[in-house]
Amino acid sequence: MNNTKIDWATRSWNPVTGCLHGCPYCYARKIAERFGTLFKGPQPEDEGLTFLPDEPERFYELDEPVRDASGKAEPFPANFYPTLHRYRLGDPAKMKKPQRIFVGSMADLFGAWVPDAWIKAVFDACQKAPQHTYLFLTKNPQRYYDLLNAGELPALDNFWYGSTVTKEGAEFFSGPIRYHSFLSVEPLLEPLNAGLGSFGAAEWIIVGAMTGPDSKDHQPRREWVENIVEAAGITHAPVFMKGNLAGVWGPDLIQDHPKGMVWPEVV
Template identity: 30%
Template sequence: MRRTNIEWADAVWNPITGCTPVSEGCQNCYAKRMAYRLRGRCGYPQDEPFMVTLHEDRLLEPYRWRKPLRVFVCSMSDLFHPDVPDEFIFRVLLTVKQNPQHIFMILTKRPERMQDFFKRCIHGTIKNLWLGVTVENQKMANKRIPILLQIPATVRFVSCEPLLDPVDLSKWLGICEGCGMPATKCGPVLWRKGQKCCPECTHDFYLNWSLNWVIVGGETGPKRRPANIQWIRSLRDQCVAAGVPFFLKQMEISGRIVKMPELDGKIWNEYPSA
């Protein structure tokens, strides 16, 4: 079992390693730094340690894990990278489905391919699979989240790490764009009566297609770009207003990165129920 220091997971499973940059959040990639430290060892090629590499020998690892775990899939890659064949993705997801004792969490910066793959190759929802996208700024939120919300999943989540700018997730958290009322207070009972919280109510569009979890973290490493605490606080407040679990992984305090910090007197380590 590969235990991890990633705060929101119990273990990582990397049947694929290596990736290529796709957006601003990739600039100081921690996975690339680690791959270069391990070059020539642990399955990382000597010449190109961060080259996309398939690890057939790792596909069966989860079958040996008896204790139920939250498993981050491909923490050192992106399962939906264009260099990963469909057949290999299918084998990864088959392992997920055949190990229902675990929760598997897949995070991608390429939701277009994830959506296309699920449409063609996966019928229905894999109950122990959570799907997420990285959202480092508003541009990526606007681009990636609407695609994510069209893919069937037990839990859909975003990781705002590295958080590079303020991000407004409210319309994808079930908060009305018109009046700010959360869906939990407006609700389907009103809609069945033909009533809404305001003329611009969007709850009937987003209630069944909303985010279930938000993870936030500042960038790490020697070249890290700072995350303003007000950006973090705003995301926390959006989640609290919508009743969506919020997980604050890390932030910079007095010039150093603090893991699982307190924000306004509380450690925010919430998970969705599934």
């Protein structure tokens, strides 16, 4: 469990890492491949990585951390290949003070390739630490619906199901009323042309710009952000502007959150 610079969460937690979506702006892949150790040293079977050979891609499950020569746990022993770090599942329960936890900042936990058992293991771990608010986020919201239809998607006050939306008409999860849902419009790379009904029943709209070395030429226009704020206003969905919008919006960023969401102070 890490402190996070992500301003809408107080912690990020990565019981699963790796992602196969291949977004060109992915910061997570860059980090994982830079600090990852797969292929740099002994091969996985020598290092305690369990490679799942029946999967179409390389998948790994780790019961224990892989450690470097000094005993420090490697954060990305399998680079950016999908990996379940089973030893991290107990982390939320160790933290007594309530947190707003972004689950899977270095993965898409709901990618089509993720085994159901991994998602279930993460949900179970969250339910063992109900003091926290869990913010899930995916670019594959269909998986939420699949889990819902299978009776495997918990409807809990502290579970928030987020969908990343970066272009007009993108699909998102806006499930039955007993489920909390939110949208993350980040990076905002083009106008959404949002209006009545565009955000469904989403209870929270997070907006942010692209960051990183190539981001200078991909900043949103102010009117694109204004359009999102107006569309969110139609359904009274609070808007949270990430700090990286300050250059576009100015210092008075709107940083609201849903009333029903436990919003513990950052610690």
